[in-house]
Amino acid sequence: MTKTKWIIKSQSEATGDLAMVVLKNRGFDEEQIEHFLHPSYLTDLADPFLLPDMKAAVERILTAIELQQKIVIYGDYDIDGITASSLLYDFFQSAGAQSIEVYIPDRFEEGYGLNSAAIKDLKKSATDLVITVDCGVTAVVQAKLAKTIGLDLIITDHHEPLDDIPIGQIALVNPKLSTSKYPFRELAGVGVAFSLVRALLIQKPTLLKAGQEKWLLDLVALGTVCDVVPLVGENRALASFGLQVMRKTRRAGLKALAEVSATEISQVNESDLGFRFGPRLNAAGRLEHAKTALDLLLSTDLTQAHELAQKLSELNTERQSQTQEIFNQADMQAKKCGQDLVLVLADKSWSHGIVGIVASKIAEKWHKPTILLQILGDTCKGSARSYGDFSIIDGLNACSDTLIQFGGHSFAAGMKLKTENVELFSHTLNQYALKAINIESMLQRIEVDAVLHSEQLKLESVAVLGPLQPYGNENVQPVFSSTLELVEYRLIGQHLNHVKFRFITDKKNYIDGIAFSSAHKWSDLKTEQMYDIAYKLQENIWQDVARLQLEVIDIKPISAHS
Incomplete structure (x- = not known):
């Protein structure tokens, strides 16, 4: 069996509301629980002017809009950069900017981040202002070059700065800078871009009708979830409200993406973003050029959007094939x-x-x-x-x-x-x-939120946990443990890399389980024996019938938790 270390937060069997049990076992007090369960758009988002250089960034952008200067949004080719680029493009168009372009570097020809050749080309194309999103905090050479050739540069980023930071730019907006007074440092790149929008609207509210910026939150949720930043604090509020907006989205691209990925857009959740939308959007930049993903998010035509979404699905299928091939080869090297x-x-x-x-x-x-x-x-x-x-x-x-x-x-x-x-x-x-x-x-740590007795292993328990969503980094889906008898197990899937289980409780109720990509973990399981199971509760719908299913994380002989 794979070596794992279980951290059981409470040895007592859980009683009462499971969501409350989880939060209390995670160390939340009553006030923190109330705040966690009821995120607020008005109070959870901090003053954007607490971010470094935000005032200088806002002033320069407002000047560019007023003078109708050419603005180029320079984004990264991953989904955080693509959503941030789309967000600023949408905003600037709505705010009356007349000359806006998005520049996404080619992963294979140019590599990550700002590059000197692009800076020179943008200057030659009469660009007045470059605004980076999701990149730039390490672009010391490129910022100096922009200053030298007279190209105004605003850097917005969320990556960790190195010892040397860029100088010479108009502004460097990053919550991770040592000079930042912003109370939340874990924003995604798209979250920083949205903070820039909020700051612009504070400075000049007439740029948009009141509240219209909230329609950008679908992009914020998409980039935030898929960049795997901590889904706590401000990010939890942005993702929560962003998912609500996405369920009513006006974007042709997101509607088309939902259709090709067999997702009901009116019920979309964070798992859909992470496992259906995200891989398709990222596939463009991984195999060809991220412009396809950008074009999809900016599309206003349903027919065009569907064609682009279908292309992304095909690219993702190819990406999956290449991923498996590289994994097999890398695994051999690792041995x-x-x-x-x-x-x-x-x-x-x-x-x-x-x-x-x-x-x-x-x-x-x-x-x-x-x-x-x-x-x-x-x-x-x-x-x-x-x-x-x-x-x-x-x-x-x-x-x-x-x-x-x-x-x-x-x-x-x-x-x-x-x-x-x-x-x-x-x-x-x-x-x-x-x-x-x-x-x-380095042992695989499995944090068990609570121990459940057999009566709690029911479909209704899944709904009770709903208020804890959206799940993500630092707010993971709860993991529970129970002692169950293993009735049968078998390998399933195209590559026989998943494991299907059937368990029986002390009340003689049968429960199915599934473990994804885990065929290598357990080679010595025996049926008709009792095991401690670590799992997540899931609703599994088969032939229109909803049943409880355990997503199995680990299996150990009774009491062997380390």
């Missing part, structure tokens, strides 16, 4: 790196548009921070995903002498390095990890 605390895997055939997805899967399987690199001749490009408590961005900082460039968060990052330095990079990173990694923290 040869048993002593390494951090896996550094490389191959020339792996697309760097997909390696980030695979790095996540490898990290989850091997319980180790993982870096996947595509070898591109003399250089490599790749993505990193952390595991446990290890900060991957701190690890890359410690190896910066071996890298050409890098950036990201504690959990995810991207980098570029010389191919000849891959072995040195791996060695240096693993030497750092020897001191930085607590082996205990």
